[in-house]
Amino acid sequence: MKKTHRGHPLWFSYALHRASGLGLAVFLPFHFYILSMALTQPERLDYFLHFAENPLVKVAEFGLVFGLAIHMFGGLRVLAMEWLPWSDNQKTLAAAALAVSFLISVTFFLKAI
Amino acid sequence: MSDSVKLMDVAIWRGDATGGAYEHFEVPAQESQTILDVVSWIQQNQDANLTYRYACRVGMCGSCAMMVNGTPRWTCRTHVKKVLDGNKLTVAPLRNLPVIKDLATDMDPFFDKWVEAEGVHHPSKTRDDAIELIDPKSSARVEANTGIECINCSICYAACDTVAGNTDYLGPAALQRSWTLYNDARDADKQGILDAVSGTGGCHNCHSQGSCAVHCPNDLNPMKAIAGLKRATAMSFLKNGR
Numbered sequence: 001m002k003k004t005h006r007g008h009p010l011w012f013s014y015a016l017h018r019a020s021g022l023g024l025a026v027f028l029p030f031h032f033y034i035l036s037m038a039l040t041q042p043e044r045l046d047y048f049l050h051f052a053e054n055p056l057v058k059v060a061e062f063g064l065v066f067g068l069a070i071h072m073f074g075g076l077r078v079l080a081m082e083w084l085p086w087s088d089n090q091k092t093l094a095a096a097a098l099a100v101s102f103l104i105s106v107t108f109f110l111k112a113i
Numbered sequence: 114m115s116d117s118v119k120l121m122d123v124a125i126w127r128g129d130a131t132g133g134a135y136e137h138f139e140v141p142a143q144e145s146q147t148i149l150d151v152v153s154w155i156q157q158n159q160d161a162n163l164t165y166r167y168a169c170r171v172g173m174c175g176s177c178a179m180m181v182n183g184t185p186r187w188t189c190r191t192h193v194k195k196v197l198d199g200n201k202l203t204v205a206p207l208r209n210l211p212v213i214k215d216l217a218t219d220m221d222p223f224f225d226k227w228v229e230a231e232g233v234h235h236p237s238k239t240r241d242d243a244i245e246l247i248d249p250k251s252s253a254r255v256e257a258n259t260g261i262e263c264i265n266c267s268i269c270y271a272a273c274d275t276v277a278g279n280t281d282y283l284g285p286a287a288l289q290r291s292w293t294l295y296n297d298a299r300d301a302d303k304q305g306i307l308d309a310v311s312g313t314g315g316c317h318n319c320h321s322q323g324s325c326a327v328h329c330p331n332d333l334n335p336m337k338a339i340a341g342l343k344r345a346t347a348m349s350f351l352k353n354g355r
């Protein structure tokens with residue numbers, strides 16, 4: 001990739017935060033809609049629950065858990081940066097948020113399969 | 114010139130506010146050559162009409178900043194060796210500012226925002242008062258000191274994607290200046306500073322991407338200063354409602 005003014009860890013962490021946030025914003029309405037079927041159309045919910053056993057869906061769920069985790073830990077880093085006294089190790093903290101999110105989502109994936 | 118001299122392929126942006134395009138030049142490579150040397154060589158040997166700006170040539174004045182291979186840099190302090198991409202160099206006017214001609218940008222919007230951000234000293238004393246004693250170890254002074262080496266070069270401003278997306282955004286350098294004055298015991302209008310930096314173009318626009326800190330050639334950290342302003346403006350809002 002050609003190096004531009006953007007090629008550095010905190011910009012990457014910003015982009016990941018945006019992308020995961022958008023992803024979750026798109027996902028959550030569907031999620032709640034399908035959950036609401038427990039009250040309105042239980043048979044259709046069963047169909048979706050069955051569909052969720054599909055291995056491809058498991059992979060997608062891994063992405064979902066990763067997105068949730070990185071959005072949460074990345075968001076906590078930004079909150080801490082803006083509200084707590086300044087700390088110079090932002091790159092390390094961003095890397096830690098990424099590592100923890102990866103750990104959580106891989107653990108989830110291994111349990112799911 | 115002997116045949117053994119290596120020629121670099123240098124693309125220079127030519128044009129003005131209405132548009133332009135890259136023009137290629139072949140420039141002989143030399144030992145210890147800076148980007149500014151390359152641009153000057155072209156202007157002296159190939160096209161006397163090439164317009165660009167510099168003054169000190171030693172990283173003091175902040176007037177020679179340009180985009181070099183897509184990254185904002187002081188051209189006088191950037192060695193060709195460090196940035197040469199194969200055999201290619203691309204030099205363009207600084208991003209996020211209107212172009213006057215070729216490599217020279219109009220820096221007025223950048224400077225105007227310093228004033229807009231109340232980045233001007235608000236005196237607390239007159240010339241007849243005794244000079245205020247400043248404790249160099251006080252935490253506010255230590256914080257203020259971290260921002261005072263700024264030379265207004267606009268590199269951080271060119272690196273900032275938030276400036277690119279919002280023309281009203283005051284930008285990293287101006288906000289860092291406000292933060293420096295906010296921490297200066299001699300400044301008499303701290304609330305005025307907070308009011309100036311909490312409007313629509315203010316510090317809360319910053320997405321903390323930190324490109325300003327990565328690219329500032331003086332190793333300053335405007336992102337840190339902006340985080341400080343975010344805290345100070347929020348505290349002021351919670352305490353005083355503004």
Ligand code: SF4
Pocket residue numbers: 262263264265266267268269270285286289328329330331332333335
């Ligand atoms: S903060 Fe750094 S990059 Fe920005 S204007 Fe000042 S010296 Fe230049």
Ligand code: SF4
Pocket residue numbers: 269272273274275276284285318319320321322323324325326335336339
């Ligand atoms: S940290 Fe803020 S001011 Fe600095 S480049 Fe990013 S958005 Fe701009």
Ligand code: FES
Pocket residue numbers: 167168169170171172173174175176177178187188189190
């Ligand atoms: S010419 Fe003065 S900083 Fe480069």
